[in-house]
Amino acid sequence: MDLERIEKTLRSLNEFGYSDRGMNRIAYSDEEQAALRYLIKLMEEEGLDVHIDPIGNVIARREGKQPHLPAVACGSHIDTVYDGGQYDGTVGVIAGLEVIRLLNEKGITTAHPIELIIFACEESARFGVATIGSKAMTGLVTKAELARLSDHNAMSFFEALEVQGLGFKDIREVVRDKRELKAFYELHVEQGIVLEHEQKQIGVVSGIAAPTRFEIKVIGQAAHSGATPMWLRKDAFAGATELVLAVEESARLEALNGTVATIGSARVFPNAMNVVPGKVVLQVDIRGIFKASKDKVVRELKKSIKMVENKRDLKIECTELSDELPVKLKKNIVQSIKKTCENLELAYLEMPSGAGHDAMNMAQLYPTGMIFVPSQGGVSHNKDEFTSIEDIATGVKVLKKELLQQAQIVEGEQIENEISN
């Protein structure tokens, strides 16, 4: 493991789009495309065969002894949110590159080809939709859906592709076949505080949570705050707070299943100190990797709505904004990563991923694994995002073992060594 090399590559990559406020390597921006060119140069120096698909996914291939076998792939993204961090996504790409470099150094040949993929437009920052590159690759988005997207400057998604010379015409040019990959792995920073809190080096992701979202309108009666006695009020805000606490409580009861629920947005109308609130609009985000557990929180929310309506004589409208299915990662891959951690004597934790990742789309077509490394203080999507090079190197070790197990070593000086530890 070459810590210095990992650090140097990460630093060089993060010169693209760097500012004091954070990283701005927005999808399909000049900074992002320049960073990709830099990485492509590094990948070609390692002898990889690099292909850019028409939506901007970069697929770099290290040929196997038996090229007709399905490839074993790993990858992540290098685009950032506005004023983002240096580790989200980049760590997975740099880790994949480090694995390739190590294999080359040791003269290891594998039976299956190995691929390193840099997914296009993972962050929703520019077009409001996340993981577009991997959605396209796995056939989870249509051209018509992409045609509706535009950025803050009213530039359409397709125009943005065109500006960068990507000649996208049809989604079929991007979709890959189920038989092309044997397995896919994504190494990523946790973006949460669990690993640090539990003092673990590796998170073995068991599933990727998907959000179910609601907008709730609590309608009461706006009234003078001085002239309206307490018993004649229909205070929408007071009713809304009962819902906030009820949602928190029902998610707490599902803590063992890893389900979380948040009411992170509340708009109070008319929002004046001297008026009893007549209307409140809440936005609820419920996430978990077990559908049954998520459903339970949803049912409790609906029960609470009825209860608050009756108790406070309010009218409450609940609209579902989205209901996505959580993704469970393949059991045998989860087991395999855990075993690899045990063999390497690493402290690991099996855990859900609360955030979405390219891996959740890849999991629809390919056996998929996700490896988390700790995020200092759980900070993410922010310039203070930090993961130590040592922690990244630990992730590289796990990723390398997994890729080699899947790709099968056929030649190389340290075959026995590689397989045994």
Ligand SMILES: [Zn+2]
């Ligand atoms: Zn990411």
